[in-house]
Amino acid sequence: ANAQGFGWGxxxxxxxxxxxxxxxxxxxxxxLTGNFDLSGMLAVLDVQVKALKAKRxxxxxxxxxxxxxxxxxxxxxxxxxLHDWLLVNGLTAIITAKAGGDxxxxxxxxxxxxxxxxxxxxxxxxxGVVLGVSQRNIRIQKYRGAVF
Numbered sequence: 167a168n169a170q171g172f173g174w175g176x177x178x179x180x181x182x183x184x185x186x187x188x189x190x191x192x193x194x195x196x197x198l199t200g201n202f203d204l205s206g207m208l209a210v211l212d213v214q215v216k217a218l219k220a221k222r223x224x225x226x227x228x229x230x231x232x233x234x235x236x237x238x239x240x241x242x243x244x245x246x247x248l249h250d251w252l253l254v255n256g257l258t259a260i261i262t263a264k265a266g267g268d269x270x271x272x273x274x275x276x277x278x279x280x281x282x283x284x285x286x287x288x289x290x291x292x293x294g295v296v297l298g299v300s301q302r303n304i305r306i307q308k309y310r311g312a313v314f
Contacts, residue, residue, distance in 0.1 A: 229263040286310040
């Protein structure tokens, strides 16, 4: 619904089967029992990628799904699973995650820091208030293969 306001023709893209949304956001009343991993989500995505002949995938708010996992090693394992799936399918992906940080943009939470070594491009978006003035920043941390 939010994307409709950008004038990108989302309805038309979906109607023509050029765009597909998978909402993997957990329900607020979710009760987690047993083991959890990204296999189910990747299976759904795999079917849709093949049906649409997709070349690009966006995974928004990966941190929300990873929060269902019990420990940092499980999170790391699932990120590697996602990374391998993207490579096997030859897909380009945009993955968003809330990294946490202070007013300078320094990473406070390092749970996803290892991803810096896996990705070709890493962009940090930051919003803060300095002396009562709202400031938004974009910082390109890594852009493999290019001078920036």
